[in-house]
Amino acid sequence: xxxxxxxxxxxxxxxxxxxxxxxxxxxxxxxxxxxxxxxxxxxxxxxxxxxxxxxxxxxxxxxxxxxxxxxxxxxxxxxxxxxxxxxxxxxxxxxxxxxxxxxxxxxxxxxxxxxxxxxxxxxxxxxxxxxxxxxxxxxxxxxxxxxxxxxxxxxxxxxxxxxxxxxxxxxxxxxxxxxxx
Amino acid sequence: xxxxxxxxxxxxxxxxxxxxxxxxxxxxxxxxxxxxxxxxxxxxxxxxxxxxxxxxxxxxxxxxxxxxxxxxxxxxxxxxxxxxxxxxxxxxxxxxxxxxxxxxxxxxxxxxxxxxxxxxxxxxxxxxxxxxxxxxxxxxxxxxxxxxxxxxxxxxxxxxxxxxxxxxxxxxxxxxxxxxxxxxxxxxxxx
Numbered sequence: 001x002x003x004x005x006x007x008x009x010x011x012x013x014x015x016x017x018x019x020x021x022x023x024x025x026x027x028x029x030x031x032x033x034x035x036x037x038x039x040x041x042x043x044x045x046x047x048x049x050x051x052x053x054x055x056x057x058x059x060x061x062x063x064x065x066x067x068x069x070x071x072x073x074x075x076x077x078x079x080x081x082x083x084x085x086x087x088x089x090x091x092x093x094x095x096x097x098x099x100x101x102x103x104x105x106x107x108x109x110x111x112x113x114x115x116x117x118x119x120x121x122x123x124x125x126x127x128x129x130x131x132x133x134x135x136x137x138x139x140x141x142x143x144x145x146x147x148x149x150x151x152x153x154x155x156x157x158x159x160x161x162x163x164x165x166x167x168x169x170x171x172x173x174x175x176x177x178x179x180x181x
Numbered sequence: 182x183x184x185x186x187x188x189x190x191x192x193x194x195x196x197x198x199x200x201x202x203x204x205x206x207x208x209x210x211x212x213x214x215x216x217x218x219x220x221x222x223x224x225x226x227x228x229x230x231x232x233x234x235x236x237x238x239x240x241x242x243x244x245x246x247x248x249x250x251x252x253x254x255x256x257x258x259x260x261x262x263x264x265x266x267x268x269x270x271x272x273x274x275x276x277x278x279x280x281x282x283x284x285x286x287x288x289x290x291x292x293x294x295x296x297x298x299x300x301x302x303x304x305x306x307x308x309x310x311x312x313x314x315x316x317x318x319x320x321x322x323x324x325x326x327x328x329x330x331x332x333x334x335x336x337x338x339x340x341x342x343x344x345x346x347x348x349x350x351x352x353x354x355x356x357x358x359x360x361x362x363x364x365x366x367x368x369x370x371x372x
Contacts, residue, residue, distance in 0.1 A: 004365065004369040007368045008364065011364075012364075015313060016334050018309075018310050020222050020231075020234070020310055022221040025214065028213070028239055028242070029213050029214060031239055032213055032242040032243060033206060033213075
C-alpha cells in the first residue's frame with residue numbers, strides 16, 4: 001500500500017510540475033483576433049442597417065418592438081406572396097372554357113359540349129355525362145331542326161293575321177305566354 | 182498527500198479589461214497573451230489532447246471578447262474564464278462520448294512506470310502528459326475530471342472550484358474522493 005501511495009504521489013506531482021507547454025500562443029492569438037475582426041465586421045453591417053431604419057427611435061424597448069414588428073410583417077408579406085404565387089400556379093394549370101369562344105367550334109366535340117351547356121344550363125347533372133359523338137350530333141341536329149321549324153311556324157303566323165288573332169285568343173284563354181326558344 | 186507548490190495564476194487588472202471593453206483590440210491581444218496559457222493548461226489537462234485544447238482556448242477567447250461587459254472585477258474575470266473553459270471541455274467530452282474510449286495497453290503502463298521511476302523530477306512533454314492523463318482519468322466522469330484537474334493539478338481552493346464548476350463544497354469533496362480513489366486503484370493495479 002505504501003508503494004502505491006508513493007507511486008500515486010509521484011505521478012500527481014509529476015503531472016502538477018509538468019504544466020502543458022503552450023507553444024502556439026502567437027498562432028492562437030492571431031486566429032482569435034482574426035475571428036473577432038470578422039465578427040465585428042458582420043455585426044457592424046447589421047447595426048448600420050438597424051440604425052438606418054430605426055435610428056429615429058431613441059427609446060430602447062420601442063426600437064426593439066418596432067424591429068420585431070417589422071420582421072413579423074416582412075415574414076407575413078413573404079408568406080402571403082408565396083401563397084398567392086402558389087394559387088396562381090394552381091389556377092394556370094386548370095382548363096378555362098369561354099362560352100363565346102366555344103360557339104365558333106360547334107363542329108368539334110368541345111363546341112357541341114358548349115352548345116349543350118347553353119341549351120340546358122343548370123338542368124344538366126353536375127357529374128360527368130357519357131355520350132358518344134354520334135349521339136351528340138343527332139341531338140344537336142334535332143335541336144336545330146326544331147328551331148328551324150319554330151321559326152317557320154312563327155313566320156307563317158305573322159303572315160296570316162287571322163291565324164295570329166286566333167292563336168292569341170287561344171293563348172289568352174289558356175293564360176299562357178309565348179315561349180321563346 | 183497534497184504537496185504545496187507555487188502555481189502561476191492569471192494576473193490581470195480591471196483597467197486592462199475596461200480598455201478591452203471599449204473595443205481596443207491591441208489591449209485584448211495582451212489579455213489573450215496573459216490568459217491563454219492558463220486556459221490551455223486546464224483544457225489540456227481535462228481533455229488530454231493538445232489540438233482540442235487549442236481549439237477550446239480559441240473559442241474561449243472569442244467568447245470572452247463577446248461577453249467582456251459582464252466582468253465586474255479582475256478576480257471575477259479569473260473565475261469566469263476557467264468556467265468558460267470547463268464548460269467548453271464538458272461540451273467536447275459529450276461530443277467525444279460517441280468515439281471509442283482510450284484504453285491503455287501493457288506497454289503504455291510500462292512507459293508510465295519507467296517515466297516516474299527513472300526520472301521523477303524531469304518535466305513531461307505534452308505527449309507524455311496527455312497519455313498519462315488519458316490513462317488515469319479515462320474512467321472519471323466530466324465533473325470528477327474537472328474537480329481533479331482544478332484541485333490536484335491546478336491547485337485551486339475548494340471555494341474557487343465551487344465557483345467555477347457550480348458544484349457545492351460537499352459535492353467537490355465527494356467527486357475528488359472518487360477521482361483520487363479511481364486513480365489510486367489504477368496505479369495500484371498497473372504500476
